[in-house]
Amino acid sequence: MFISQDRKWIYQISVIDYLQTFDRGKKMEVLAKRVFKNVDPTRLSAVPSDPYGNRFVEFMKNSVFEKPLEA
């Protein structure tokens, strides 16, 4: 649990739903979405574990938890 600098907000964070591996079902999901929905596979949530994790951390770092300005 964290409290914001201005003491207005309380945050609670956790990682959930992490028991999914990039298995055959997920590969089919990517294939299906690429064929039928014509979406860019790199933007989907169904990507292999390594790129998924890297993107996850980057997103958290850059977009979610903005780095506070140095005091």
Added chain:
Amino acid sequence: MLRVLPSYVEHLEKNTDKSYLAKLFGIFTISMAKFTPLSVIIMENTLPNIDHAELQFTFDMKGSQINREVLKSKTVRDLRTDRPTGGQVLKDFDFLRLKELKKFINFHNDDWSTIISNISQDVAYLQSQRFMDYSLLMAIRKVGDGGEEARDTTESNGHFDIQRTATHSKRQLDENYTKIMGKYSGYKK
């Protein structure tokens, strides 16, 4: 599932109090006559133990860009004037839009470093086990809205909402720590 347990325990032991992974409490298989066995995993409920109406926002974020918006139909004006969505789980794009409007992201420098380093640890572990598709669940509430921990911090600040005592319905207490994720394999004739 059983394959990853040893490394899971090792990761948690190494990162006690640091990992944000929702804890696994148990795995059961329930077998009954006439049903195919049902596998159930019990995991920690990571949302605060208060009425969900007292939460301002709850976000489930993955970093992917497809289908990550719940409040798509809302205009900026709606977002500004609407009541907080509380327990309704919002996604990445909603977060990015609301963040600009409400300015609710305001972490201490130290907290920021801690969070990023802990998340990186967790993700490195999840990568080593080939996991993917996980989300970061973030619950945001206002100081003074329910929960004992909030009380201390309101002492020194006069301008917060009138403190309310958190009321827990019995149902919530029952739900408190567990969320059951089941794989239901259907009824066998």
